[in-house]
Amino acid sequence: MPGEFDFIRRFLSHFPRARVPVGPGDDCAVLAPQRGALCVTTDAVVEDVHFTRAAFSPEDIGHKALAVNLSDLASMGCTPRWFVCAMAMPKDFPARELSGLARGMAALAREHRIALVGGNFTSARELSITIAATGELSRPPLTRAGARPGDLLYVSGTLGDARLGLQHLRSGVKRGAAVRRQRRPEPRVALGRLASRFASAAMDVSDGLAQDLGHLCSASRVQATVELERLPMTPAVRKALGPEGALAGGEDYELLMAVPQGRGQAFERACARAGLRVTRIGHFSEGSGWVCRDMTGRVLPPPAGFDHFRAPSAGLTLRNSKAKPVTLLLP
Amino acid sequence: MPGEFDFIRRFLSHFPRARVPVGPGDDCAVLAPQRGALCVTTDAVVEDVHFTRAAFSPEDIGHKALAVNLSDLASMGCTPRWFVCAMAMPKDFPARELSGLARGMAALAREHRIALVGGNFTSARELSITIAATGELSRPPLTRAGARPGDLLYVSGTLGDARLGLQHLRSGVKRGAAVRRQRRPEPRVALGRLASRFASAAMDVSDGLAQDLGHLCSASRVQATVELERLPMTPAVRKALGPEGALAGGEDYELLMAVPQGRGQAFERACARAGLRVTRIGHFSEGSGWVCRDMTGRVLPPPAGFDHFRAPSAGLTLRNSKAKPVTLLLP
Numbered sequence: 001m002p003g004e005f006d007f008i009r010r011f012l013s014h015f016p017r018a019r020v021p022v023g024p025g026d027d028c029a030v031l032a033p034q035r036g037a038l039c040v041t042t043d044a045v046v047e048d049v050h051f052t053r054a055a056f057s058p059e060d061i062g063h064k065a066l067a068v069n070l071s072d073l074a075s076m077g078c079t080p081r082w083f084v085c086a087m088a089m090p091k092d093f094p095a096r097e098l099s100g101l102a103r104g105m106a107a108l109a110r111e112h113r114i115a116l117v118g119g120n121f122t123s124a125r126e127l128s129i130t131i132a133a134t135g136e137l138s139r140p141p142l143t144r145a146g147a148r149p150g151d152l153l154y155v156s157g158t159l160g161d162a163r164l165g166l167q168h169l170r171s172g173v174k175r176g177a178a179v180r181r182q183r184r185p186e187p188r189v190a191l192g193r194l195a196s197r198f199a200s201a202a203m204d205v206s207d208g209l210a211q212d213l214g215h216l217c218s219a220s221r222v223q224a225t226v227e228l229e230r231l232p233m234t235p236a237v238r239k240a241l242g243p244e245g246a247l248a249g250g251e252d253y254e255l256l257m258a259v260p261q262g263r264g265q266a267f268e269r270a271c272a273r274a275g276l277r278v279t280r281i282g283h284f285s286e287g288s289g290w291v292c293r294d295m296t297g298r299v300l301p302p303p304a305g306f307d308h309f310r311a312p313s314a315g316l317t318l319r320n321s322k323a324k325p326v327t328l329l330l331p
Numbered sequence: 332m333p334g335e336f337d338f339i340r341r342f343l344s345h346f347p348r349a350r351v352p353v354g355p356g357d358d359c360a361v362l363a364p365q366r367g368a369l370c371v372t373t374d375a376v377v378e379d380v381h382f383t384r385a386a387f388s389p390e391d392i393g394h395k396a397l398a399v400n401l402s403d404l405a406s407m408g409c410t411p412r413w414f415v416c417a418m419a420m421p422k423d424f425p426a427r428e429l430s431g432l433a434r435g436m437a438a439l440a441r442e443h444r445i446a447l448v449g450g451n452f453t454s455a456r457e458l459s460i461t462i463a464a465t466g467e468l469s470r471p472p473l474t475r476a477g478a479r480p481g482d483l484l485y486v487s488g489t490l491g492d493a494r495l496g497l498q499h500l501r502s503g504v505k506r507g508a509a510v511r512r513q514r515r516p517e518p519r520v521a522l523g524r525l526a527s528r529f530a531s532a533a534m535d536v537s538d539g540l541a542q543d544l545g546h547l548c549s550a551s552r553v554q555a556t557v558e559l560e561r562l563p564m565t566p567a568v569r570k571a572l573g574p575e576g577a578l579a580g581g582e583d584y585e586l587l588m589a590v591p592q593g594r595g596q597a598f599e600r601a602c603a604r605a606g607l608r609v610t611r612i613g614h615f616s617e618g619s620g621w622v623c624r625d626m627t628g629r630v631l632p633p634p635a636g637f638d639h640f641r642a643p644s645a646g647l648t649l650r651n652s653k654a655k656p657v658t659l660l661l662p
Binding site for chain 1: 358359360362364373374377403406415416417419449453457465472474476
């Protein structure tokens with residue numbers, strides 16, 4: 001088995017040399033930001049919580065570990081620049097799987113031009129990857145707190161696919177678009193930057209729209225109304241989960257955006273020109289929390305959110321998402 | 332049991348509000364650096380690798396998780412500014428222990444004026460804390476690569492205490508200065524900043540001087556000679572471990588520094604004025620690797636280093652350090 005420094009060399013060999021004053025190998029990396037403000041985030045993927053080694057390839061795991069961080073950077077409207085990667089892995093972790101992890105991560109890093117500048121390896125009982133990523137802002141950040149009454153509510157892409165993919169993996173289906181969304185979430189980095197020219201607030205949908213929209217409303221002190229029939233879903237998700245399932249979702253890594261009414265059309269046109277899919281699914285008003293409206297105009301209470309540290313209780317069948325793989329994928 | 336958001340609130344309540352454009356609670360923190368270059372590092376502490384919950388209080392664990400990162404910042408000579416903290420913990424982790432973790436971490440953060448600006452909570456089978464910390468540079472960074480032939484070799488504080496503390500914990504002794512060094516390493520932040528005015532290179536001693544000096548020599552392409560009788564040790568370490576044990580060490584979190592000969596006296600005077608203990612333990616010359624010289628002038632090969640991913644082999648009794656608690660503390 002290779003030693004710690006062989007592991008580090010092997011891992012780094014998959015990434016281009018970072019163009020920073022001091023890169024990997026010293027006690028710290030040294031960065032030279034060009035603009036004023038930086039965004040920084042951290043997120044982890046843990047074996048048997050966010051992935052299993054049976055259902056995910058090493059490349060999938062490496063991709064996902066970086067993707068969840070890029071999604072946070074995307075939601076602030078910043079340009080990804082640098083990341084550090086802390087790996088915890090069993091002592092018998094195979095070197096070829098480490099290369100797979102690095103390949104998956106390096107491919108996504110290349111796509112989004114973010115440089116690996118440092119990291120850490122430690123032994124642990126279970127595999128986990130914790131990344132901290134930094135981006136540069138050229139405009140004020142898109143926080144969760146900027147939505148105002150009257151703003152329009154947009155969401156990118158489609159909802160519920162990752163949840164459906166998880167169901168497929170659980171039942172032994174290992175291919176298809178939904179499974180790919182679960183294994184290889186695509187952070188909406190280009191959209192986040194574009195949205196920073198139009199939106200008043202944004203966040204990424206990692207725990208399911210049901211929960212995350214609640215956070216946005218609470219941070220902005222507004223109420224949201226979601227029109228159920230407008231929720232963007234693939235035919236497969238519509239059939240298998242329906243709008244309630246898509247709302248509960250989890251791991252969609254789409255962006256929720258609040259856009260002032262007068263900027264809505266320009267925003268939609270800019271997205272169309274850039275080939276980025278967004279759907280207006282509702283609006284904000286005075287108040288708190290959020291409600292759904294069905295096709296008949298009837299107002300429904302939102303499905304319950306998701307909480308990483310609570311077991312799903314029997315009465316809340318929609319309590320699904322990020323951590324659900326623990327229940328769903330483990331034998 | 333409290334839920335994820337209660338956990339986050341409880342954890343954050345122990346830290347002062349960060350004075351940054353956007354702090355914890357959004358998808359990213361937003362930082363506004365004042366100077367040009369930043370140092371960034373990441374390091375993790377993992378249950379049963381870097382600590383056990385039997386031998387370490389929650390406060391100790393929280394302290395240590397931040398201390399190992401501050402030590403990296405110290406070794407570059409920068410001023411700590413911000414950190415993000417990713418926690419992975421079992422679902423049944425008690426809320427009062429979380430408060431303890433936060434208290435230990437917050438106390439050290441206050442001491443070094445570093446602000447918690449964001450983080451992440453996830454469930455996991457074992458407790459681990461991964462921190463990414465950022466500091467600002469006002470001078471060129473102290474890398475590992477700057478040592479030159481003729482430079483003097485300094486080390487801060489005393490060596491081997493943390494290793495002795497580990498031995499004490501292993502044998503059931505839970506008090507004393509050595510145990511405290513193991514549980515509550517003190518990052519040499521003030522010294523790092525001072526050294527940046529004098530030194531040509533620096534690094535922190537986390538895996539034992541035996542291994543870490545090798546890295547410094549290799550990065551700087553120089554050879555070091557260590558005079559064994561000059562190694563700074565407490566009487567307890569001298570008696571229990573001797574110079575070989577102190578060299579193998581592990582988790583000392585002292586600083587190794589290379590200082591140009593002409594600057595040595597000024598450096599020593601500045602340290603003395605600031606009340607910071609440093610000892611000249613050798614010098615650098617042309618060549619590679621490093622050697623020891625004993626009191627008689629005899630040159631000895633250095634003890635072997637430590638590797639996180641290799642089990643200590645029988646012939647290398649000095650292979651001890653960072654990861655050794657796995658072997659030493661587990662039942």
